[in-house]
Amino acid sequence: MILVADNLTITNPVVARAVDTMDPGPIRNLVVQCEEAGVDAIDINPGPLSKNPKEKMIFLMDAVQSVTKLPLFLDTTNHEALSAGLEIRRNPVVINGFSLEPAKLERILPLAKEYDVDIIGYLLTSTGCVPAREDDLVQIALDLYRELKKAGLDDTRLIIDPVVAPLIWQNGTAHNRQVLSVIRILPELLGFPVRTIAGISNLTSGPGPAGKKRLAEQSFMAMLAAAGLTFGLLNILRPELISSARMCSRLLNSDVFSWAE
Amino acid sequence: MILVADNLTITNPVVARAVDTMDPGPIRNLVVQCEEAGVDAIDINPGPLSKNPKEKMIFLMDAVQSVTKLPLFLDTTNHEALSAGLEIRRNPVVINGFSLEPAKLERILPLAKEYDVDIIGYLLTSTGCVPAREDDLVQIALDLYRELKKAGLDDTRLIIDPVVAPLIWQNGTAHNRQVLSVIRILPELLGFPVRTIAGISNLTSGPGPAGKKRLAEQSFMAMLAAAGLTFGLLNILRPELISSARMCSRLLNSDVFSWAE
Numbered sequence: 001m002i003l004v005a006d007n008l009t010i011t012n013p014v015v016a017r018a019v020d021t022m023d024p025g026p027i028r029n030l031v032v033q034c035e036e037a038g039v040d041a042i043d044i045n046p047g048p049l050s051k052n053p054k055e056k057m058i059f060l061m062d063a064v065q066s067v068t069k070l071p072l073f074l075d076t077t078n079h080e081a082l083s084a085g086l087e088i089r090r091n092p093v094v095i096n097g098f099s100l101e102p103a104k105l106e107r108i109l110p111l112a113k114e115y116d117v118d119i120i121g122y123l124l125t126s127t128g129c130v131p132a133r134e135d136d137l138v139q140i141a142l143d144l145y146r147e148l149k150k151a152g153l154d155d156t157r158l159i160i161d162p163v164v165a166p167l168i169w170q171n172g173t174a175h176n177r178q179v180l181s182v183i184r185i186l187p188e189l190l191g192f193p194v195r196t197i198a199g200i201s202n203l204t205s206g207p208g209p210a211g212k213k214r215l216a217e218q219s220f221m222a223m224l225a226a227a228g229l230t231f232g233l234l235n236i237l238r239p240e241l242i243s244s245a246r247m248c249s250r251l252l253n254s255d256v257f258s259w260a261e
Numbered sequence: 262m263i264l265v266a267d268n269l270t271i272t273n274p275v276v277a278r279a280v281d282t283m284d285p286g287p288i289r290n291l292v293v294q295c296e297e298a299g300v301d302a303i304d305i306n307p308g309p310l311s312k313n314p315k316e317k318m319i320f321l322m323d324a325v326q327s328v329t330k331l332p333l334f335l336d337t338t339n340h341e342a343l344s345a346g347l348e349i350r351r352n353p354v355v356i357n358g359f360s361l362e363p364a365k366l367e368r369i370l371p372l373a374k375e376y377d378v379d380i381i382g383y384l385l386t387s388t389g390c391v392p393a394r395e396d397d398l399v400q401i402a403l404d405l406y407r408e409l410k411k412a413g414l415d416d417t418r419l420i421i422d423p424v425v426a427p428l429i430w431q432n433g434t435a436h437n438r439q440v441l442s443v444i445r446i447l448p449e450l451l452g453f454p455v456r457t458i459a460g461i462s463n464l465t466s467g468p469g470p471a472g473k474k475r476l477a478e479q480s481f482m483a484m485l486a487a488a489g490l491t492f493g494l495l496n497i498l499r500p501e502l503i504s505s506a507r508m509c510s511r512l513l514n515s516d517v518f519s520w521a522e
Contacts, residue, residue, distance in 0.1 A: 167518040174516065180487060208520040215508045222483035223512070226441060247476045251484070255435065257428040259469040 001225050001249050002041065004073060005034040005236035006201055008064070010047035019046060019056055024063035031067050038246075039236045042068065043096060044085075045075040053081035061085045073120070073233075079107035086115040095119040097161060100126040100143055109151045120159045120197055121148065123182070130163055132171070134178040137162060138189060141182065145190050159195045159231065160186060164202040167216060176203070176220065183227040197231035198224050200241070218244040225252055262486050262510050263302065265334060266295040266497035267462055269325070271308035280307060280317055285324035292328050299507075300497045303329065304357060305346075306336040314342035322346045334381070334494075340368035347376040356380040358422060361387040361404055370412045381420045381458055382409065384443070391424055393432070395439040398423060399450060402443065406451050420456045420492065421447060425463040428477060437464070437481065444488040458492035459485050461502070479505040486513055 008030060010016050018026040034042055044060055057076070061084075064072060071092040074085045086093060095112050097120030098104040112119035121144035123137050124130060131137055141160060148158050162182050165175040179198065187193050200221050204213035218241065221232060225248035232245055250257060269291060271277050279287040295303055305321055318337070322345075325333060332353040335346045347354060356373050358381030359365040373380035382405035384398050385391060392398055402421060409419050423443050426436040440459065448454050461482050465474035479502065482493060486509035493506055511518060 167512075168520070170517070173512060173518045177513065212508070212520055215504055216512065218479060219483040219486075219505055219508045220512055222480040223487035223509075225480075226484035226487055243476055244480055247473070247480045248484075251428075251434060251477065251481055252438065256431070257434045259429070259473055 001221075001229055001232045001245055001252075003039050003236060003242065003245055004041045004043050004197070004231050004233045005037075005039040006043050006045070006199065006233045007034055007236055008042055008060075009045040009075075011045075018063075019060065022059050024059070024066070027060065027063035028067045031064050034236045035068050035070060037236045037239075037242060039070065041071040041073060041094075041231070043073040043075050043233055046081065047076070049076060049078040049081045053078045054084035057081035057085040058088060061088050065090050077104070077108070079111065082108065082111055086111060086117065089115075089117075093117050094159065097122055097159075098144075098147075099124045099128065100140060100147070101128050102126065105147055109147060109153075112157055113152050118157050118159055119148075119153070120161050121145075123160065123162045130165060130175060134181060137178055137182045138185070141186060141189060145194075155190075155192045155194070158190075159197050161197045161199070164198050164200070164220075166205045167203055168206045168208070180223055180227045183224065183229055187228070195230035196228070197233055198229055200224075200232055200234040214238075214240065217241060221245060222248050225249065262482075262490055262493045262506055262513075264300050264497060264503065264506055265302045265304050265458070265492050265494045266298075266300040267304050267306070267460065267494045268295055268497055269303055269321075270306035270336075272306075279324075280321065283320050285320070285327070288321065288324035289328045292325050295497045296329050296331060298497045298500075298503060300331065302332040302334060302355075302492070304334040304336050304494055307342065308337070310337060310339045310342045314339045315345035318342035318346040319349060322349050326351050338365070338369070340372065343369065343372055347372060347378065350376075350378075354378050355420065358383055358420075359405075359408075360385045360389065361401060361408070362389050363387065366408055370408060370414075373418055374413050379418050379420055380409075380414070381422050382406075384421065384423045391426060391436060395442060398439055398443045399446070402447060402450060406455075416451075416453045416455070419451075420458050422458045422460070425459050425461070425481075427466045428464055429467045429469070441484055441488045444485065444490055448489070456491035457489070458494055459490055461485075461493055461495040475499075475501065478502055482506060483509050486510065 014026050049056055073094045073096040075096040098108040099122040123140045162179040165172040183196050200217050203220055204216055275287050310317055334355045334357040336357040359369040360383040384401045423440040426433040444457050461478050464481055
């Protein structure tokens with residue numbers, strides 16, 4: 001499992017303040033912290049960017065790229081901000097992401113072709129909702145793939161996010177079992193080794209006791225990893241979660257196991 | 262996942278001493294502790310019982326059954342001890358277990374028919390070894406099933422143990438990935454919802470750092486649970502492992518999730 005930090009998000013007050021005051025220092029510090037914690041890539045989530053979207057994305061990209069060469073996941077629904085970020089990319093970049101919503105198909109998906117980069121497709125309905133049944137998830141994956149090909153992109157550009165639901169949602173646990181199942185069948189369904197990503201922190205969003213949240217995240221992450229998940233989007237500054245993720249990778253990928261690693 | 266305590270084993274010095282001196286007190290205490298910790302069944306592992314096998318098994322069964330009504334897994338290769346234990350059973354009992362080794366087929370498997378109880382079949386070769394390839398595991402499962410039917414037992418009597426390997430074995434991680442895969446395919450392979458059991462403690466046997474061992478057990482247990490494992494055989498007196506197991510069950514089985522449970 002490749003670890004993607006979800007820490008650089010506008011919901012983090014440190015990030016919000018830095019973006020507001022255009023102060024690159026706290027952004028750089030956070031990125032350095034994430035890299036030291038052993039992350040493989042960084043998700044940049046500046047929120048909806050209702051004011052000065054281009055300027056803010058350029059500020060973020062500059063701040064991040066000044067301290068790391070890691071791949072960056074540009075996580076915004078604002079296509080102007082996305083274009084601006086893609087334009088000044090020096091690091092490998094992934095667009096995060098598109099869905100069957102018409103605005104995303106029209107304005108986000110073409111950017112992956114224009115800039116020749118990977119793009120994440122969400123298993124959401126054309127109205128942006130989490131679908132109710134596993135059959136729907138499967139059909140949406142096929143539809144996303146068809147749209148990707150229509151846009152002139154290679155298979156290898158696609159990464160699928162089946163969208164982990166918060167456990168406190170009414171059908172959260174049932175939906176998440178479908179997520180495990182769909183991750184497992186996607187490569188055969190699409191006919192190539194499609195990559196997948198899941199947001200581990202989504203599982204426990206909302207109120208709840210910290211100890212049980214940690215257990216839920218660690219347990220579900222192991223299940224996702226065993227299902228074949230490629231990228232885990234998670235809080236890289238939670239050492240016990242990262243240790244769990246590393247252990248999962250060793251159980252699932254290593255040929256020779258050693259406790260010393 | 263149904264939790265089976267592996268604590269009542271002759272490798273536990275408290276148990277060894279109690280069996281040696283025929284003192285039921287420590288055995289009863291241990292069983293009460295296990296039941297208070299929330300176990301669903303108890304494995305009784307008296308070792309090879311080279312001396313006075315019947316007498317020792319009767320002593321253990323009496324001590325255990327005097328304080329619990331939980332199902333008991335009789336975990337010995339000594340068929341005389343097994344018979345003696347089965348003869349005085351009051352609790353539900355499972356024979357643990359048989360394999361394709363000729364002595365097991367001749368002397369252990371028939372006891373399941375004679376006493377009309379469930380029996381565990383190990384995915385081991387006819388020489389008692391862990392097989393090298395996944396194809397072998399599959400073939401052995403089919404062979405065990407055929408032997409079970411030949412012995413006149415119902416499908417529903419069978420529980421399969423694919424035998425988790427210690428991670429420090431040369432091919433331990435590779436074998437354990439096959440274990441996950443075979444647990445997943447067994448119900449379709451045999452054509453009925455066959456139950457499965459795995460020894461979680463096996464994974465980390467041998468020397469190694471306690472913290473990493475715990476992570477490995479929790480991670481692999483979640484993978485086993487997601488693969489569909491029925492029974493987890495584990496150290497019930499390890500609260501964090503039990504909390505993980507309960508969380509896995511809730512993620513995989515609950516319709517409505519609540520942090521309060």
